[in-house]
Every structure is written in structure tokens, then in C-alpha cells.
Amino acid sequence: MFKKDFPYFQNSKTVYLDNGATTQKPKSVIDSQVEYYETYCANTHRSNFGHANKATQEFEKTRVLLKEFINASKNEEIIFTKGVTESLNFIASSFAKDFKTVIISSLEHHSNITPWHMQGRSLGNGLEVVSCNDNLDFDLEHFEELLKANPNAFVSITHVSNAFGKIHDIKTIAKLAHEYGAIIMIDGAQSLAHFKVDVQDLDVDFFAISGHKTFAPTGVGAIYVKEKYLKDVKAYQTGGATIQEVDYNHSTLLDSPYKFEAGTQNIAGVIGFGKALEYLNYVKYENIESIEKNVFKFLDEELAKLPGIVFYNDTKDCIGSRSFNFEGIVHDDIGILIDKMNVAVRVGHHCAQPIMKKLGIRGTIRVSVAFYNDYVDVDKLIEALKKALSMLKD
Ligand SMILES: Cc1ncc(COP(=O)(O)O)c(C=O)c1O
Structure with missing residues (x-):
């Protein structure tokens, strides 16, 4: 019924059943890329001429759309990244690296495993894995044991398993994590394309989003950071557009989200992400x-x-x-x-x-x-x- 909105299906006879890897893009998303490059291509948050201002407005429009889409409370809580991989690596290396223990599930994608290995963690040595049963169900009892044994841990769990489609009950998992003083990050790569995510209702602290798995262009995504943690998250890269003031001795960074979005962003991608969200609101x-x-x-x-x-x-x-x-x-x-x-x-x-x-x-x-x-x-x-x-x- 909705295939007509996706040019891929008019141009290809392929029966496309690899949506877990990436989704097709609706025409409105594709058109937005051509429109940006053909009619108002300019950098954002820098220059002050007409097209630069328009590019900035369109870019920021996506931030507002995404904030509303996942029911974040403030625009500043939405930080654009390249996708879930960058979002998880960003938080792992800038916020979670000093936590004594990180707890993950048995069903994680490598992008929620290897960043922890890069910190020198391994099973039982700063990294714990919640077991699952023969039906791949998350073992809540084991999770609670791990939380008890490792107070104030950092929990990083996938919302939906990309390999087996299992949905983790994040609301229950987050509640339990908070009861034991843990902070929780969710890998949302496989959820937003399928069902509504409300970060306040789930009460999660970080939520990683992939644009390309949600009908948007490749190379764009975001990380939601709960407002109360924004001041504790360190920028893991800095440079153009992140600073308030710089001299040869020191630099002062802007507030969130700008201090986290260093260098020229994937402007067309972010604008296209906004179109994908508008399309999902329509569907x-x-x-x-x-x-x-x-x-x-x-x-x-x-x-x-x-x-x-x-x-x-x-x-x-x-x-x-x-x-x-x-x-x-x-x-x-x-x-x-x-x-x-x-x-x-x-x-x-x-x-x-x-x-x-x-x-x-x-x-x-x-x-x-x-x-x-x-x-x-x-x-x-x-x-x-x-x-x-x-x-x-x-
Ligand atoms: C569960 C899960 N996490 C993370 C990723 C990586 O996402 P991205 O391609 O946005 O970096 C994927 C991609 O397959 C995934 O399915």
C-alpha cells in the first residue's frame, strides 16, 4: 500500500526484505536531498546570508521534529551523529568510560560490544552480560543479580535485537536499573521503524537512533541525552562550531547540542531525516x-x-x-x-x-x-x- 511512496520499488523488481540492514527512502526524503544541493546548498550555524540561514533553519527543524517524535523534553537533548554506532561510541568514550561496570544483554550488535572492549573491558572484568533463555528472552532475575553485585553500573541494552527481532521490555529494565542506581543507554537502531518510542515514558537516560534504518538517508542519526546528564557528558571531539571562545591557551565550549556537533554536519542527511519523520507522522x-x-x-x-x-x-x-x-x-x-x-x-x-x-x-x-x-x-x-x-x- 505504501510502496508507491518509495521510488526504489518503481525502479527495481527486487523483493526487498533486508530492512534490518537499511530501509528504503520515500520520495520526499530523496527530493529533499536534491533540493538542498540544487537550490540552497550552504553550511549551517556559521554564515549569515540567505541560503546559509535557510540551511540552518531546515537542519534545526529536524531537531525539533525528532524531539517531538521521541517525546524528549528539550531540543538540547537531541544531538546529531552519524548513526547508532557513533552515538554508542560517543557515550561509551565520553561518559561511560569511568564506570566500574558496564552491563549489556546477550543479544547486542557488535557496536554495543566493541566500544567496551576498546576500553579494556572483558567478561567479568568491567563488562557483564545478562543471560537469556533458550527462547532468547532477557533474564530479568540475572539482570537484578548483576545490578545488586555491581551498584551504580552503566547499562547499555538494545531495544530490539537486529538478529532475532526480540523486543526487550525497556520500561521494566530501566526501572530496575534505576532502582540500583544504574544509568541506562538504549540502542534504538531497530525500534523506531516499527513502533512509537517515548523516551520519557521509558525513562531512559540515553537513546541511540539510526536515521538510515528509519527511512532517512545514510550517515545520519542521533543520541538523546536526558537533560540532567547533559552537563556531565564531555564532548569527544571538538572544533568548528562547537566553541564560544578560543585563544592559544584555552577554549570555551558552547552549550549542548552545539558543543557535541563538531565540524560540518551531514546537513542534507539531517534535513532528509526530518522529511522521514514527517513521512512517518503521515503514515x-x-x-x-x-x-x-x-x-x-x-x-x-x-x-x-x-x-x-x-x-x-x-x-x-x-x-x-x-x-x-x-x-x-x-x-x-x-x-x-x-x-x-x-x-x-x-x-x-x-x-x-x-x-x-x-x-x-x-x-x-x-x-x-x-x-x-x-x-x-x-x-x-x-x-x-x-x-x-x-x-x-x-
Ligand atoms: C541493533 C543495532 N545496533 C547498532 C547498529 C548500527 O547502526 P548504524 O548503522 O546506525 O551505525 C545496527 C545496524 O545494523 C543495529 O541493528
Whole structure:
């Protein structure tokens, strides 16, 4: 129903089911890039001529839109970054590095694991991992034990697992974390495309956002920082547009968000991000959720009929991504074969090697949907999988 808004689907026959990796972009987002570069290309927050002012206004408009979109309380709480990877690295290195203990979940993407390793942390040595059960559910009891044993920890947890689609109950997790004096950051890479996020209702302290996984251009994202922590977060890079005053001995930085946004920003990307948010406001989450619920259910039922399929979790508390393998078949082979049939899915470890190792597998076939996917896409996927299976079994 919404495919008509996305030029990709007019230009390509590909059945696109790799939305966990990146989403397609609506026409309004694409047009905004051309419009910026063709009609008012100028730097922001510096020069004072007409186009520079317009670029700054459009850029700042996205900040206000995003603040409202996630129900932050102040514009200053929204800091633009390149995406979730930069957001997590920024907070890890500038705010969380001196915490004695960092607690993560078993389902983290590498971008919420490697920044902690870079600080010299390893399991039991400044880094703790909350276990999950055989259905990949977050073990709240274990989490509480870890919080008790490590008071005032820094908790960094993914909202939705990119590899298996598991949703973590962040409201409950954040409440428990705060009860034990911990501070909590959420990796929101896989949530905003699927459901409403309200950072005040979740009561999280940091929330990392990826633009390109939310229908915006690549290379743009944000980190929400709860107002009370803004003064404690140190800028991890400084330079142009971050300063109040500089001489050869010292420099004074501006207030948030500008002190954190050093150098020329991805101006077109941020403007496009605003258009993506406006588009999502037009589509409405209630429609997104109802479409995805039906398509995801159909996908799961149709996949379950395929011979030899192995799932790693049920679909309760699951959104976006469905991961599986076929007994005796290498997942990469399926990826190669169905690509030839114009079906795009991701095969591999999905940047989540630790959980793959825990499951004793190298990776999975991951089908990840967005609200523009429909039953026809699922039918084509299933047809392609059946053909690939028959070729591989011969
Ligand atoms: C759960 C999760 N976290 C982090 C990332 C990295 O996000 P970005 O591409 O915005 O840096 C991804 C991307 O796949 C992801 O799925």
C-alpha cells in the first residue's frame, strides 16, 4: 500500500526484505536531498546570508521534529551523529568510560560490544552480560543479580535485537536499573521503524537512533541525552562550531547540542531525516504496527511450513526480523541462490557473533520487514526458498 511512496520499488523488481540492514527512502526524503544541493546548498550555524540561514533553519527543524517524535523534553537533548554506532561510541568514550561496570544483554550488535572492549573491558572484568533463555528472552532475575553485585553500573541494552527481532521490555529494565542506581543507554537502531518510542515514558537516560534504518538517508542519526546528564557528558571531539571562545591557551565550549556537533554536519542527511519523520507522522505508527503484525504473522506461518526449518525463538515479543536456518544446509548458499531470484535477505552473523556462538551456529538467514512489505513479498520469498531448497537437496 505504501510502496508507491518509495521510488526504489518503481525502479527495481527486487523483493526487498533486508530492512534490518537499511530501509528504503520515500520520495520526499530523496527530493529533499536534491533540493538542498540544487537550490540552497550552504553550511549551517556559521554564515549569515540567505541560503546559509535557510540551511540552518531546515537542519534545526529536524531537531525539533525528532524531539517531538521521541517525546524528549528539550531540543538540547537531541544531538546529531552519524548513526547508532557513533552515538554508542560517543557515550561509551565520553561518559561511560569511568564506570566500574558496564552491563549489556546477550543479544547486542557488535557496536554495543566493541566500544567496551576498546576500553579494556572483558567478561567479568568491567563488562557483564545478562543471560537469556533458550527462547532468547532477557533474564530479568540475572539482570537484578548483576545490578545488586555491581551498584551504580552503566547499562547499555538494545531495544530490539537486529538478529532475532526480540523486543526487550525497556520500561521494566530501566526501572530496575534505576532502582540500583544504574544509568541506562538504549540502542534504538531497530525500534523506531516499527513502533512509537517515548523516551520519557521509558525513562531512559540515553537513546541511540539510526536515521538510515528509519527511512532517512545514510550517515545520519542521533543520541538523546536526558537533560540532567547533559552537563556531565564531555564532548569527544571538538572544533568548528562547537566553541564560544578560543585563544592559544584555552577554549570555551558552547552549550549542548552545539558543543557535541563538531565540524560540518551531514546537513542534507539531517534535513532528509526530518522529511522521514514527517513521512512517518503521515503514515502513523498505528498503521505501521497493524500492517507489520499481519505480514510478520503470515511470514512466520509460511516459513514454518518449509521442511527442515530451524527457528531460534518464537514470535512473541518479536518485531521486524525473523531468523532461521535449514537442517543440513549452509545459510550462505540460500542467500546466493535467492539473490539470483531477486529476493534480498541477509545471511550471516548480522554483526551479532557472540549470540551466534552461544547458539552454536555461524549465522542465520534473516528476513526483515518494514511496513511497505506485503503478502506478495512473502509469497515470492517462500517460492524462492522452495526453489533454492530443491536445488540444494538434489
Ligand atoms: C541493533 C543495532 N545496533 C547498532 C547498529 C548500527 O547502526 P548504524 O548503522 O546506525 O551505525 C545496527 C545496524 O545494523 C543495529 O541493528
